[in-house]
Amino acid sequence: MMSTWVSAVVALVAFVNGMRNEDVRQPCAHIQTSSSVVPLGSPVTATCVISNNCLQVIGQDVPIEWRLGDRLIPGSPVASESGRVSQVVIPSFNHTGAFLTCCVQTSPVQIVGGVKIRAGYPPEPPQNLSCQTNLTTPNTLTCSWDPGQQNTHLLTQYTLHTEIWDSNENNTYTLPTGVHHYAIPRSGFVLFSEMGLYVKAVNELGEATSAPITMEPIGAAKFDPPKILTVEAVPKRYGCLRLSWSLSQHQAWMRDCRLNLEVRLKTADSSQWSGQPISMSRVKPTRPLDQCRLLHGTQYLAQIRVRYQQSPWSEWSRRQSGVTLESAPTGRLDSWMKLSGDHVHKQLLVHLFWKPSKLFRANSQNVSYTVSLQKPPGEKGKVCSTTGSYCTFQLPRKAKKVYLRAVNAAGKSSPTEVRVYRLKGGLTVISAVTAIPHDERALRVQWRNMDISSLTGYVVEWRPLLKADFSLTKFEIVDRNQSSLIITGSLEPYKPYGISVYPRFKDGLGLPQTVNAYSRQKAPSIVPKIQIKKTWQSNVELTWDEIPLEQRNGIVQSYKVFYWDEKGPIRVVNVDPRERRVLLKDLNTVSVYEAFVMVNTFGGSLNGSTIHFKIEPFDAVTVVMIVTATGVGLSLLTIFIVMTCFSNSRRLKGRLWPVVPDPANSSITSWTSESSQYTHPAWDSDEPNPVFLSHLSFLDLSMKLSKEEVDIWLNSAEDTSDLGESICGSPFIPGYSGSNSDSVPYATVIFSGQCSSPPPKDPHVYLRSESTQPLLESEESFSPKCYQNMATDGMPGEQCFFGLGHDCAVEEGADPVFIWDEFPFLKALATNDTQNN
Known part of the structure; x- marks a missing residue:
């Protein structure tokens, strides 16, 4: 709607203000204003006059209305003009530009005239x-x-x-x-x-x-930066430099002009320019400049700038360096000594550090330092010479002081006396030492001290822990009333520093308090891997190694162990950084667990890798306990069995290994000896020893025994060495040839059981032995005994071996031959005995 209205107004203004043909068409209305450009906020008055030949109002009176932009504003008709003239007053015109139009109220409303009014402010003075x-x-x-x-x-x-x-x-x-x-x-x-x-x-x-x-x-004019040609020491004038300079090539034609100049200087090892620039006026570029009152033998950097009268200063020139004349060092050195004993050689190992004091002047670019035991300079008592600020040497335990000097090409400084102080144990003066970052390159060290009258001050020492070079040790001597110090210098972020505070006394040094600190921290570079140390029942112990110092990047505040299973929530355990171990309890033995450790420092945290583990129902400890208990039980049982066996060794031996008489070391009289009872113990003490013959051998001796010798066997039971001769004529031995035969092999009679056993169904078996070894004599007497046999079918209740004795009796009506038929060997003995008789 707004755009349509503006277009109509623009078209009307073009129609009203522009005459296509003055003879054919005249404007329908004319608007008069005080000005088309007015101050912003000022009043504006306008008058609209409708011409008589306006086609829209011919023959009729039509009301006139005003619009400012698209807003209707009230107007007032002029009474003397018969309704064809209208006037409007705008009390404050607050638009920077707007169209003011005059309209007639026809159907539709017709715009008959308009004008653009602009507003603004007059210009300010530049x-x-x-x-x-x-x-x-x-x-x-x-x-x-x-x-x-x-x-x-x-x-x-x-x-x-x-x-x-x-x-x-x-x-x-x-x-x-x-x-x-x-x-x-x-x-x-x-x-x-x-x-x-x-x-x-x-x-x-x-x-x-x-x-x-x-x-x-x-x-x-702003000059180009000038150029310093040379910076040289002034001959025979200590602490003076001479500068030669010129303008740039574009202003070289102004070399005869007198200009204003400023010079600024600083030492080569300084980061800031010294004080205010030195000003000089009305100087010519062709004239050198002398700068004095400088340090001797010191390298300086110089810059200059120029201007003409009050013109702007040029930019600073490039730096140029120069060195003043050398002189002997002056002033004293601040020193710090640490001792350690050598009991073998009865000497002290000394670490001596030093630095320039505020009053010290090296006065040279090449300065060295000497340490000696004697105050007058000389080579005899010298213990150290170096160009650095640190020295290690040995001293006798009785030494009380050493002398430190600075030396250059121009001479030596006055000696600085350094007393040999030892640590005083047993007295705690300093406590609560802390070190907090002051900025990225500085640390603020604070401590708490005790009010001790003999205290003279403190020594604050610091050094990088990742480097073993003692020359990097720095120190600062602090007054006794001071309890803090800001350490500045080349402190590297994320690197650990060891800081120690020593109390100083008149006669020695107190025990130090030491802390580790970082000027800036961040998360560790690595996280140690979790290791399973042991598991038992539903518990597991996890451990991990310490993070290497160079990868910590800060002070470890805590470890956090996160662990969970596939069903349960994540659980967290906080671990003290000094422990590096955690015990997880009440775990499910059928679940697989996952765990990782998180390391925290003041600068951030880092998570480690995840491990998986499962708790076994029988862990190693339980298995070891079971195996140990089983082994102990078996050992005790074995010991009991062995003891029992040793206590009944003869009975056990008789049961496990039956006794077989050795023909070479026994006789037939020993087969039934009472000694056999120990090898074949009876199960019932009332029963006689159940020993029975297993075999009987016959041996044909090479010579014929005499009748007297045969009678020994018949009449005495003390010797059985002639048994072979007495039985050699037995008709039951195959191949029997009488007593003249050269040799007869052993004959063996085998019984199938004991006296109490029933008679075997099979006939007795007689085995022939191939051995020709004769039986040895035995000193043991032979006395056959009668054994009581249990009644068996078809046999008498009692049987006797080796003939009848007084203990046995034949049943009435029994045939005595029956007994010999049952024992053919005994029958053979009896037959042989009859023949001999």
């Missing part, structure tokens, strides 16, 4: 007009100004006006819209002639002019 001369190619004079803070909302035109007084030459330079600076070409100014300049601003509501300035273009 401020801060300044100009600067450029002496490089091309030479120009560039001026700039500030148009003011207020926006005029109207097109404002700026012009720069110059006037050269010596030549009475005036120039005006018109600037493009919105540009507030202009470069005057070299033809528009003279370097060494004064000129006036001002700026004028003009718009439809007025104009304004800046305050004029008067200047000499050379006085507004």
Whole structure:
């Protein structure tokens, strides 16, 4: 709707203000205003006059209305004009631009006239007009100004006006819209002639002019940075440097001009320039400059800058270095000594550190240091010589002091006396030592001390823990009233430093307090892997190694162990950083668990790798206990059995290994000896020994035994060595040839059981032995005994071996031959005995 209305207004204005053909068509209405451009917020009055030949109102009276943009505003008709003239008053015009239109109330409403009204502010006077001369190619004079803070909302035109007084030459330079600076070409100014300049601003509501300035273009020139040619020591003048310099090649033609100059200096090892620059006025580039009151034998860096009178300063020149003349070192050195004993050689191992005090001057670029036992300088008592600030040497235990000197090519300094102090144990003076970051390159060390009258001060020592070089040790001597110190220098972030605070007394040093600190921390580089140390029942113990110092990146605050199974929630256990172990209890023996450890420092945290583990129902400890108990039980049982066996060895031996008489070492009389009872113990003590014959051998001796010798067997039971002769004539032995035979092999009679056993169904078996070894004599007497046999079918209740004795009796009516038939061997003995008789 708005765009349609604006288009209509634009078309109407073009129709009203433009005449296509004045003879054919005249404007329908005419609007008169006080001004089409007015100050913003000022009142505006307008009058609309409708012509008589306007087709829209011919022959009728039509009301007139006003619109400002698309907003209807009230108007008032002029009474004397028969309703064809209307006037409107806008008390405050607050638009920077708007269309004011006049309309007649026909159907539809018709726009019969209109005008565009613009509003704004008159320009402000330009401020801060300044100009600067450029002496490089091309030479120009560039001026700039500030148009003011207020926006005029109207097109404002700026012009720069110059006037050269010596030549009475005036120039005006018109600037493009919105540009507030202009470069005057070299033809528009003279370097060494004064000129006036001002700026004028003009718009439809007025104009304004800046305050004029008067200047000499050379006085507004900014020179190029000058060049330092050389920096040299002044001969025979200690602490002086001579600077030779020149202008740049673009300003070299000004070498005869007198300029203002500033010099600034600093030592080569300093990070800041020393004090305020040294100013010199009206100097020529062809004249060198001398700078004195400098340190002797010290390297300096120098820079200069120039200007003409009050012109802007040039930029600083490039740095140039020079060294002053050397002189002997002056002042004393601050020192710090640490001792350790050598009991073998009865000497002390000394670590001595030193640094320049505030009053020390090396006065040389090449300085060395010597430590000696004697105060007068000499080579005899020298124990150390170095160009550094640290030395290690040995001293006798009785030494009380050493002397430290600085030496250069020009001489030696006065000796600094260093007393040999030993640690005093048993007295705690310092406590609660802390070190917190001050910034990324500094640490603030604080401690708490006790009020002790003999305390003279403190020594704060620090060194990097990742480097074993003692020369990197730094120290600071602190007053006794001080309880904190800011450590500065080349402290590296994420690197550990060991900081110790020693109390100083008049006669020694107290025990130190030491802490580790980082100027800046971050998360560790690695996390140690979890290891399963042992498991038992439903518990598991996890351990891990300590993180290497170079990979910690901070002080470890805690370990956190996260563990879970496939069913349960995640559980967390906090672990003290000194422990590095955790015991997980009440775990499920059928679940697989996962776990990892997280390491925390003040700078961040890092998670380790995840491990999997399962609790077995019988762990190693349980298995070991079971095996141990089983082994102990078996051992006790074995010991009991062995003891039992040894206590009944004869009975057990008789049961496991039956006794077989050795023919070479026994006789037939020993087969039934009472000694056999120990090898064949009876199960019942009432029963006789159940020993029975297993075999009986016959041996045919080479010579014929006499009848007297045969009678020994018949009449005595003490000797059985002639048994072979007495039985050699038995008709039961195959191949029997009588007593004249050379040899007869053994004959064996085998019984199938004991006397109490029933008679076997099979006949007795007689085996022939191939051995020809005769039986040896035996001193043991032979006395056959009768055994009581149990009654068996078809046999008498009692039987006797080796004939009848007084203990046996034959049943009435029994045939005695029956007994010999049952024992053919005995029958053979009896037959042989009969024949011999």
